[in-house]
Amino acid sequence: MKKAVYPGSFDPVTYGHIDIIRRAAEIFDELTISVLDNKAKTPLFSVEERVKILKEATKDIPNVRVESFSGLLINYAAENDFHISVRGLRAITDFEYELQIAQTNNKLSGGKLDTIFLTARLEYTYISSSSVKEIASFGGDVSECVPDFVADMLYEKYNQKSRGESNE
Ligand code: PNS
Numbered sequence: 001m002k003k004a005v006y007p008g009s010f011d012p013v014t015y016g017h018i019d020i021i022r023r024a025a026e027i028f029d030e031l032t033i034s035v036l037d038n039k040a041k042t043p044l045f046s047v048e049e050r051v052k053i054l055k056e057a058t059k060d061i062p063n064v065r066v067e068s069f070s071g072l073l074i075n076y077a078a079e080n081d082f083h084i085s086v087r088g089l090r091a092i093t094d095f096e097y098e099l100q101i102a103q104t105n106n107k108l109s110g111g112k113l114d115t116i117f118l119t120a121r122l123e124y125t126y127i128s129s130s131s132v133k134e135i136a137s138f139g140g141d142v143s144e145c146v147p148d149f150v151a152d153m154l155y156e157k158y159n160q161k162s163r164g165e166s167n168e
Pocket of ligand 1: 007008009010036071072073074101104105
């Protein structure tokens with residue numbers, strides 16, 4: 001069985017990610033989306049929320065699983081017998097960053113982890129989780145960037161923040 005992992009922050013998942021997920025799920029028998037639990041960063045959505053959002057956004061794709069990981073990707077990959085990591089590329093700037101990470105992971109894993117890149121569809125190249133958050137924080141329209149339920153969760157998060165409620 002050919003399986004792969006698609007690691008990322010997914011804070012939150014966008015239509016760009018979902019397109020990569022759909023296409024990778026066609027290529028591999030099983031695709032595991034894994035949300036990085038990075039204690040050094042303060043994401044908008046908790047890991048649990050991001051996993052839940054991803055599960056909902058991909059519920060119609062049968063060969064997709066969603067989980068989380070912490071620490072180095074190569075260690076998580078070795079523990080779970082993943083030899084291929086999937087990443088999406090929107091632009092040359094992504095490639096410069098991703099090339100370095102892919103080469104580092106390949107080197108550190110002793111050649112056991114390879115990275116496969118799928119290029120973002122043109123209509124999604126401008127979308128990033130960061131810009132989606134910024135637009136939503138000002139009440140802007142993110143309907144072309146994320147599923148409606150994610151947009152609602154974004155507006156709710158920023159409403160909570162403006163009311164001074166907890167981020168969790
Ligand atoms: O969605 P992102 O934030 O671009 O995803 C980046 C991610 C999670 C794939 C990358 O930061 C990662 O794998 N982090 C785990 C730590 C690690 O293994 N770093 C690579 C060595 S440089």
